[in-house]
Amino acid sequence: MTSASPTLGILGGGQLAQMLALAALPLGVQVVVLEPDPQAPARLCAEHIRAPYTDPAGLSRLAACDAVTLEFENVPVEALAALEGRVPVRPGGTLLARSKHRVREKEALRAAGARTAPFVPVEQGTDLEGALEQVGGRGILKTSELGYDGKGQARVSGAAELRQAWEALGRVPCVLEGLVPFEREVSLAVARNVAGEVAFGPLVENTHRAGILRTCVSPSGAPEGTGDRAREVAHAVAGAWGLEGLLTLEFFQLPGGELLVNEVAPRVHNSGHLTQDGGGVSQFEAQVRAVLGWPLSDWAPLHPTAMVNVVGTVDGRGPDWTAVDALPGARRHLYHKAPRPGRKLGHVNLVAPDVGTLRDRLVRLEALIP
Template identity: 75%
Template sequence: MTADAPQLTLGILGGGQLAQMLALAALPLGVRVRVLEPDAQAPARLCATHLHAPYTDALSLDVLAGCDAVTLEFENVPVQALTALEDRVPVRPGRALLERSKHRAREKEALRAAGVQTAPFVVIETEAEVGGALEQVSGRGILKTSELGYDGKGQARVSDLDGLRAAWNALGRVPCLLEGLVQFEREVSLAVARGPDRALAFGPLIENVHRDGILLTSLFLEGDPQEVQAREIAGRVAGAWELEGLMTLEFFGLPDGDLLVNEVAPRVHNSGHLTQDGGGISQFEAQVRAVLGLPLADWRPLHPCAMVNIVGAEGKTPDWAGIDALPGTRLHLYHKAWRAGRKLGHVNLVAADEQTLRARLSQLETLIP
């Protein structure tokens, strides 16, 4: 940025670790950040102006309306907040996309409408719809609440009618989605950004491993054979949904080589954290650029890289000295209070070649419980 370049301000709904990393990516671009977040200990408060108030607070929304654009840190934001902003400031992604992506049934239906494969599913909103639902998804599935729930929360695996009834009752008898189980070989993700000029840019295809519903590791290697297919699907959904901003698609890789879309997040994604240290621009800079209408280009690491999440574990602590001593590591902590099962940070790992990366990743996984 030159001395006479215009100063931009970005508003973010949400002030957690993703907002923190978005703000850190925005600052070198000359962009100041304001976050609206009801948690007094919001991680983003350390590097952005923190509007400490409910998401629907009128005075705080007035402050965000004075930004050049507003984006989302996560999807569990009240739609009313976007409604209050949308005629006053560009909100990217917008209300319609948020309403779709935060509701699992609407999301699946919109993906199908865009011509994209998903797991078989059936919507359950009343007790009468529980009976016969499993037969529509081949007898086994995962019951998920239509709204809220993440990192494995708000869902239960079921294989018979009694189990389905018990799961629906345990989830509060709220509207749910029953997804059929899919036989897949791996889980991958890819992000797509679309500016207000409709120009598209893509992140890399990343392979992911989960444990107990929480992302454990992510891996990027150049030349993934399914990347072209993933980009085509992501671009199709971005166009059909009229995306402005950035969103991440999670896929199941099927044995026949096809990709099936599992979920869509209207934001940067945990799996994309490895782009921070791989040598190219990060997913966070890509979202900032897309939201503010700055020039966009594909973002991808220049070297093989991986990410390992640090999740609170009862009675266990990472080997901090061992992590620091392992070549190619870079630690990112979120300044969050410890809690079992809570994401507290991540470690990115970069190496010159695949063999070295995999060997060091195996070492790193032993250092993080």
């Protein structure tokens, strides 16, 4: 440990910062978050500096911490530049700049030896000509920056659709990704500390609804050996990128078992929330440990575990909490956020003694959550 009572600074104060703080507290670590939102979820369990991310006084408070991390990648690069040389920032600005820009991210993934879907950068209108043919005739146009949870993207299958999508996205820099025939989506997190020690989270199988993560299951249903291949890719990326902290990789698993990296997040990830329950270390504790330079070990639930996201609905309907709480193995985690359609409001983790029981309970749980 860096001190008798370490302090961890976090850029961002949303639900990920809240859960990072909740994991840090039992370790004797105090948490400070810099977040402009007065209703930031992390305010309930951490010191909350209500100020812009580039606020000099707020950044000075973070600079007084033992280390600083981030809960999302859309932090202004100016904020990290202001902290450089004053306090360890993990992951650092170079890695953040790479992971927040989809084209740079994919180029860096390939340079590290990872495979991705075919892609073409679209910086201006002339880049649209022949782009679809280069990625196989059908694809997804995504903004290079800022898009998440299905926002900032559109499926296209013709030249006219492609141009319309680019216009609708505001003619901003984009990447056109080819559609790939994947069997399942899986994710895996890797943590690496300043000493170069590496540890991994579980291989998690993910399903989406309306572009937003709906369910996660561990262990995944991927073929034998998939987890080992995912670790090899994650280890290579973590080393090539000089990771200090935690990184989550989302993969497409193809019918033959091959893995393509879809996206990378330089932080804890929604798909890793199930590590809070089922025994074992959580992804949040893993990030805290990696950022502070503490010893690392692999983390994964000790029992079959699943997660279902709770998302705001158009009609305002919420889960049947009485029935959810009565379901064996269910445990809710709410973020104290005002309901809004499409907004992540919480999640429910589900633990069972075996995979079959977990799958049965997951069907019941999904029926209780709109």
